[in-house]
Amino acid sequence: xxxxxxxxxxxxxxxxxxxxxxxxxxxxxxxxxxxxxxxxxxxxxxxxxxxxxxxxxxxxxxxxxxxxxxxxxxxxxxxxxxxxxxxxxxxxxxxxxxxxxxxxxxxxxxxxxxxxxxxxxxxxxxxxxxxxxxxxxxxxxxxxxxxxxxxxxxxxxxxxxxxxxxxxxxxxxxxxxxxxxxxxxxxxxxxxxxxxxxxxxxxxxxxxxxxxxxxxxxxxxxxxxxxxxxxxxxxxxxxxxxxxxxxxxxxxxxxxxxxxxxxxxxxxxxxxxxxxxxxxxxxxxxxxxxxxxxxxxxxxxxxxxxxxxxxxxxxxxxxxxxxxxxxxxxxxxxxxxxxxxxxxxxx
Numbered sequence: 330x331x332x333x334x335x336x337x338x339x340x341x342x343x344x345x346x347x348x349x350x351x352x353x354x355x356x357x358x359x360x361x362x363x364x365x366x367x368x369x370x371x372x373x374x375x376x377x378x379x380x381x382x383x384x385x386x387x388x389x390x391x392x393x394x395x396x397x398x399x400x401x402x403x404x405x406x407x408x409x410x411x412x413x414x415x416x417x418x419x420x421x422x423x424x425x426x427x428x429x430x431x432x433x434x435x436x437x438x439x440x441x442x443x444x445x446x447x448x449x450x451x452x453x454x455x456x457x458x459x460x461x462x463x464x465x466x467x468x469x470x471x472x473x474x475x476x477x478x479x480x481x482x483x484x485x486x487x488x489x490x491x492x493x494x495x496x497x498x499x500x501x502x503x504x505x506x507x508x509x510x511x512x513x514x515x516x517x518x519x520x521x522x523x524x525x526x527x528x529x530x531x532x533x534x535x536x537x538x539x540x541x542x543x544x545x546x547x548x549x550x551x552x553x554x555x556x557x558x559x560x561x562x563x564x565x566x567x568x569x570x571x572x573x574x575x576x577x578x579x580x581x582x583x584x585x586x587x588x589x590x591x592x593x594x595x596x597x598x599x600x601x602x603x604x605x606x607x608x609x610x611x612x613x614x615x616x617x618x619x620x621x622x623x624x625x626x627x628x629x630x631x632x633x634x635x636x637x638x639x640x641x642x643x644x645x646x647x648x649x650x651x652x653x654x655x656x657x658x659x660x661x662x663x664x665x666x667x668x669x670x671x672x673x674x675x676x
Contacts (some may be wrong), residue, residue, distance in 0.1 A: 340371060352522040353440035355404075357509070358662065360427055361501055362533035362572070364450030368418075370648040372639035375424055375452060378635075378648055387652055390432060391416065402518050403435040406508050407446035411515050413574070423638075424648065426532065426572075426655035432472015433659035433672035434527075437668065443516070445508050446500040453536035455543035455551050457497035460510035461561075465494065470542070498554075502561055526564045528662035532572035532610075532654075534621070535642055547591040552598055555605060568665035569605045570658050571595065578614030601675065606661040613654050615647035 330519070360366055379388040380395075391398055399413035405427060407418050414435070418538025419425035428446055434442050453456055455466075463542040471490055512519040531554075537543040551571070559567050573592050574586055589611075596607050618637035622645060625631040644654075663669035 366448035429655035460557035575610030618645035
């Protein structure tokens with residue numbers, strides 16, 4: 330059989346790859362926020378728990394023998410780091426929600442997946458991530474900030490006070506757009522198939538929660554943030570998932586409760602019905618880590634190193650919490666996309 334005839338026969342077979350078949354667009358998910366989106370579960374804890382009978386099943390799909398695997402089908406870019414998804418894409422030598430989030434969406438899609446993480450610790454929505462729709466803060470707020478800053482630095486100007494407002498929002502957009510505009514540079518295996526913005530995951534709140542004025546404005550600021558993200562990314566129907574504050578689990582103090590209510594109030598905005606989801610991260614609070622921390626982690630360091638790796642505001646640096654949180658975020662965004670049925674959240 331000559332070559333031309335052979336090719337014709339092969340192309341006629343069911344399921345044969347046709348000449349005009351092209352890879353589907355890359356599914357792109359944005360993971361944004363502050364330190365808990367960075368992820369603070371230390372690799373020393375992750376490495377330990379991956380080998381223990383009580384916890385190793387949480388990590389088994391990321392292991393090949395005693396080694397961590399990389400996923401060819403899930404890329405990640407976290408500021409100056411990029412590559413195939415594996416452990417270590419949280420804060421340096423840590424994991425965050427990205428690991429299990431990537432596992433869920435990677436398993437779900439046949440096409441390539443890209444996670445773009447834009448997260449920085451110690452940033453508020455009131456100031457740093459403030460989006461254009463929120464406008465500038467009231468003059469009296471700026472004046473109070475100016476007076477306070479001049480106590481330490483007398484030459485501070487009004488412009489100095491205003492400059493940080495929205496800076497992280499702009500930096501986030503720049504990181505996203507610069508990555509998407511040059512995918513081949515960042516990921517050499519990109520085949521020019523284009524991309525689809527598939528979802529936005531937001532995990533942030535500590536710096537707003539600890540300030541009463543910031544908490545009071547949070548519902549309005551988060552509403553503006555969702556609208557502006559969709560507008561500025563030119564994706565008006567972008568599925569948006571909010572990770573609700575979960576510090577202290579099922580026994581939060583009054584300040585945490587008030588902030589959680591401010592986050593949840595966004596779900597009452599009519600235009601967000603069916604396209605914004607709220608994930609209750611308190612369900613994933615690690616009570617084992619909490620128990621050791623409260624009885625004295627320094628005095629019980631060997632026990633502590635088996636369950637936690639950071640402070641309460643970082644969910645005790647619990648690897649279990651980070652994994653469960655990431656999975657819940659992924660399932661929520663797939664549900665918003667109409668690709669997965671709702672399932673009850675569970676520990």
